Amino acid sequence: MTYTPMMQQYLTIKEGYPNEFLFFRLGDFYELFFEDAKRAAAILEITLTGKDAGAKERIPMCGVPYHSAAGYIETLVSKGHRVAICEQVENPKLTKGIVKREVVQVITPGTLLEGKTISSSTNHYIGAALLGGPTQLAYVDLATGEARSTSIQNDAKSLIAKAQELNIKELVVAEQDFLLLEELSELYDIHLSVYTQEHLLNSELVTNEASELLLAYLQATQKRTLSHIQPFSHYEETAYLSIDSASKRNLELIQSIRTGEQKGTLSWFLDETKTAMGSRKLKQWIHQPLADKTLIEQRLDYVDAFLSEFLLHEEIKEALTQVYDMERLLGKVSFATLTGKDAAQLRRTLQQVPLLKELLLQAAHPALTSFGKRLEDPIACRELLERALADSPPLTLKEGGVIRAGYSEKLDELRYLDTNGKDWLAELEQSERQKTGAKNLKIGYNRIFGYYIELTKSMVHLADDSRYIRKQTLANAERFITEELKEKETLILNAQEEALVLETALFEDLRKELQTHISSLQKLADALSELDVLQAFATCANRYQLTRPEFSEGQHMEIREGRHPVVEKMMNNHHYVANDCVLTNDKNMLLITGPNMSGKSTYMRQIAITLIMAQMGSYVPAESARLPITDKIFTRIGAADDLAGGQSTFMLEMVESRNAIIGATSKSLLLFDEIGRGTSTYDGMSLAQAMMEYIHDHIGANTLFSTHYHELTELEGRLDRLKNVHVAASEQDRKVVFLHKVKDGAADKSYGIHVAELAELPQAIIERAQQLLDDYEEQEDRQLSIFDFETSSPVQKVDSTPVAVVEGTHPVLDQLKELHVLEMTPLEALNTLYQLQKDAKKE
Numbered sequence: 025m026t027y028t029p030m031m032q033q034y035l036t037i038k039e040g041y042p043n044e045f046l047f048f049r050l051g052d053f054y055e056l057f058f059e060d061a062k063r064a065a066a067i068l069e070i071t072l073t074g075k076d077a078g079a080k081e082r083i084p085m086c087g088v089p090y091h092s093a094a095g096y097i098e099t100l101v102s103k104g105h106r107v108a109i110c111e112q113v114e115n116p117k118l119t120k121g122i123v124k125r126e127v128v129q130v131i132t133p134g135t136l137l138e139g140k141t142i143s144s145s146t147n148h149y150i151g152a153a154l155l156g157g158p159t160q161l162a163y164v165d166l167a168t169g170e171a172r173s174t175s176i177q178n179d180a181k182s183l184i185a186k187a188q189e190l191n192i193k194e195l196v197v198a199e200q201d202f203l204l205l206e207e208l209s210e211l212y213d214i215h216l217s218v219y220t221q222e223h224l225l226n227s228e229l230v231t232n233e234a235s236e237l238l239l240a241y242l243q244a245t246q247k248r249t250l251s252h253i254q255p256f257s258h259y260e261e262t263a264y265l266s267i268d269s270a271s272k273r274n275l276e277l278i279q280s281i282r283t284g285e286q287k288g289t290l291s292w293f294l295d296e297t298k299t300a301m302g303s304r305k306l307k308q309w310i311h312q313p314l315a316d317k318t319l320i321e322q323r324l325d326y327v328d329a330f331l332s333e334f335l336l337h338e339e340i341k342e343a344l345t346q347v348y349d350m351e352r353l354l355g356k357v358s359f360a361t362l363t364g365k366d367a368a369q370l371r372r373t374l375q376q377v378p379l380l381k382e383l384l385l386q387a388a389h390p391a392l393t394s395f396g397k398r399l400e401d402p403i404a405c406r407e408l409l410e411r412a413l414a415d416s417p418p419l420t421l422k423e424g425g426v427i428r429a430g431y432s433e434k435l436d437e438l439r440y441l442d443t444n445g446k447d448w449l450a451e452l453e454q455s456e457r458q459k460t461g462a463k464n465l466k467i468g469y470n471r472i473f474g475y476y477i478e479l480t481k482s483m484v485h486l487a488d489d490s491r492y493i494r495k496q497t498l499a500n501a502e503r504f505i506t507e508e509l510k511e512k513e514t515l516i517l518n519a520q521e522e523a524l525v526l527e528t529a530l531f532e533d534l535r536k537e538l539q540t541h542i543s544s545l546q547k548l549a550d551a552l553s554e555l556d557v558l559q560a561f562a563t564c565a566n567r568y569q570l571t572r573p574e575f576s577e578g579q580h581m582e583i584r585e586g587r588h589p590v591v592e593k594m595m596n597n598h599h600y601v602a603n604d605c606v607l608t609n610d611k612n613m614l615l616i617t618g619p620n621m622s623g624k625s626t627y628m629r630q631i632a633i634t635l636i637m638a639q640m641g642s643y644v645p646a647e648s649a650r651l652p653i654t655d656k657i658f659t660r661i662g663a664a665d666d667l668a669g670g671q672s673t674f675m676l677e678m679v680e681s682r683n684a685i686i687g688a689t690s691k692s693l694l695l696f697d698e699i700g701r702g703t704s705t706y707d708g709m710s711l712a713q714a715m716m717e718y719i720h721d722h723i724g725a726n727t728l729f730s731t732h733y734h735e736l737t738e739l740e741g742r743l744d745r746l747k748n749v750h751v752a753a754s755e756q757d758r759k760v761v762f763l764h765k766v767k768d769g770a771a772d773k774s775y776g777i778h779v780a781e782l783a784e785l786p787q788a789i790i791e792r793a794q795q796l797l798d799d800y801e802e803q804e805d806r807q808l809s810i811f812d813f814e815t816s817s818p819v820q821k822v823d824s825t826p827v828a829v830v831e832g833t834h835p836v837l838d839q840l841k842e843l844h845v846l847e848m849t850p851l852e853a854l855n856t857l858y859q860l861q862k863d864a865k866k867e
């Protein structure tokens with residue numbers, strides 16, 4: 025079986041890319057063959073056809089047009105596939121036989137840069153990891169060039185959780201680590217790519233082996249300049265307040281649990297940024313609040329400064345509206361995908377820098393003047409763009425008009441010829457008429473001779489023989505050309521094409537020049553995005569009456585009149601009830617009781633959100649706040665029941681609790697919302713109690729625990745650092761009224777039935793429930809006596825049917841005690857049991 029030469033070329037190339045969909049460029053299409061074609065046709069819902077390729081049977085084929093390929097590629101890649109783009113690398117017109125083709129780029133889930141699934145207001149990372157102690161992790165946002173690395177003390181699970189927490193779409197790993205990570209990465213929806221690095225990179229950018237592996241992988245797949253990738257900046261996990269991904273979800277920091285949208289999240293609340301870069305930076309800060317007091321105070325000083333200079337703040341906001349996504353634009357400079365329009369956005373952005381700098385330097389507050397000094401006016405790039413680039417260049421280079429008039433004499437001339445060619449010919453006609461005296465001399469054009477001078481028979485004798493060359497004789501006229509005319513003709517006809525070629529070259533030079541400034545421009549971009557987030561903090565502080573937090577040594581926390589900023593904002597005009605939260609070094613565990621819907625979860629979340637905002641360097645929603653610097657936040661909050669993840673709710677609850685208990689230190693904040701709700705009452709209550717005791721005795725972290733189990737409030741007497749609080753509700757006409765006010769002491773009623781009533785369950789059910797409750801309340805004393813709070817030994821599980829309490833002894837019991845069960849055969853056991861039962865009935 026022999027294939028056509030082209031198919032042989034395909035097969036040779038495909039051998040190098042067995043795990044990729046190979047997009048093979050044929051004219052205006054990318055074609056896929058064999059298995060690739062079958063699978064792609066199914067995924068992309070396009071027609072599967074066949075192609076004669078020399079063999080007996082037609083081979084399966086499908087294809088997508090070149091100009092609309094991006095959408096198809098995105099579909100494949102967003103489903104976790106990889107696409108290799110194979111282009112013609114020679115001009116087909118200039119080659120005989122088969123055109124040379126090469127794979128020019130491999131697009132993978134972590135290296136997809138544009139499309140519907142890619143939002144410019146979020147970072148999209150690709151990472152690499154090497155397991156071992158400690159595990160290394162490195163990651164890059166290919167669009168912006170941001171590159172970071174860290175090490176992780178724990179196991180594979182912590183690594184994958186960390187990767188998910190950072191929004192890493194694809195994780196590159198060495199072969200030996202693949203098996204260990206495979207299952208976990210599937211669970212967390214992270215694409216794993218195995219890569220074997222062939223040679224040492226010798227790059228100054230890298231900080232560890234993981235960053236080297238990542239860079240090598242990027243070079244191998246991207247096959248283009250990566251000059252915008254910044255040196256990896258290495259950080260230790262302890263530099264930041266760590267919030268595991270479950271808690272990020274539970275606290276709705278970036279994504280709302282119910283809608284998956286940004287609305288209703290902390291990021292939505294705080295995002296008063298004016299630029300896409302600022303919006304991304306804000307999310308980075310939410311993901312990684314600081315853990316260093318000096319750095320936090322520094323950010324807060326900037327917020328103070330903006331608040332103290334209202335007008336300046338307004339002017340800076342205004343100036344930032346003209347700042348475009350410089351980081352991504354620089355990515356395009358590096359990838360050579362910059363368009364004229366992009367360059368104009370870059371120019372606009374750079375022009376804002378001197379303005380911003382001047383504004384900041386004028387400020388009275390030293391924090392702002394020092395920021396002003398940090399902004400370096402990119403004078404060389406700015407002036408170059410101002411000189412070279414047209415006012416409003418078109419989107420593509422194809423039509424020309426990108427380069428400004430006056431930048432290149434040669435280009436100006438070509439453009440003049442192009443647009444003014446006709447004028448020039450009209451002028452020539454005039455001057456030739458004057459020179460020769462032939463009044464009806466005309467200049468004309470035909471396809472065969474191009475431009476010519478025409479003289480009617482009667483005027484032919486006036487032709488200037490020294491210059492005119494006879495070209496054609498007609499019945500009543502002669503046509504001539506001159507050297508000057510032919511020269512101009514070529515110029516006029518080629519002018520447009522030449523102008524385009526020249527413009528492309530000039531633009532390419534411009535891009536290359538910008539490329540040499542990438543690293544200083546990136547620093548500038550970073551400063552601008554930081555400025556944007558800080559001004560956004562000030563906007564929020566002002567708009568929502570936030571306060572500057574103070575930080576205390578130790579665990580002391582004192583929030584006065586605190587609010588949940590997001591719930592409050594979502595409530596529009598409804599009144600949010602502010603609440604205090606006081607945790608001292610010797611009372612740092614709160615057990616919160618109160619009816620359903622009273623606001624227990626909201627209260628707990630608001631404490632965590634306040635801490636996070638403070639450590640990001642933002643003002644906080646409270647009258648006053650004195651906070652400890654916290655190292656980790658863990659939450660176990662009911663709402664995020666992970667049905668889609670396939671884990672049972674109760675299992676998930678236990679896994680999250682385990683992560684919190686293993687990970688927490690005395691400097692952490694733990695939030696446990698109704699632990700044990702997912703199992704039977706006594707099971708749940710026992711677990712909750714055991715956890716509280718453990719945290720109290722072994723961890724000592726600031727902890728908020730909410731519960732429905734009123735029995736647990738008795739623990740206050742036994743655990744020194746535990747204090748009962750409750751969210752108050754009152755009852756009016758047998759209906760519950762929520763006050764949302766947190767008060768000292770335990771709640772006295774659960775009000776569950778009233779909430780059911782509010783939800784308009786049928787009255788018959790409500791009445792029956794009330795009746796049952798009354799019955800249970802009668803039995804309650806007896807049940808409670810079985811639940812032992814006096815010893816910390818495990819509590820025995822109690823069946824729901826009351827156990828008969830046997831007083832005195834019974835002969836059957838004596839017989840039972842004397843049996844040697846392990847030495848009996850099953851038949852003996854059965855007989856004995858039969859006998860015992862008979863005796864029992866007799867008594």
Ligand SMILES: Nc1ncnc2c1ncn2[C@@H]1O[C@H](COP(=O)(O)OP(=O)(O)OP(=O)(O)O)[C@@H](O)[C@H]1O
Nearest residue numbers: 599600601602619620621622623624625626627764
């Ligand atoms: N401080 C507050 N001021 C005003 N409204 C509040 C306050 N806290 C909570 N709410 C409102 O009460 C509703 C219920 O709050 P939340 O979910 O926190 O109650 P819960 O006690 O945790 O309920 P459950 O026990 O059923 O989980 C919220 O949706 C919110 O709108």
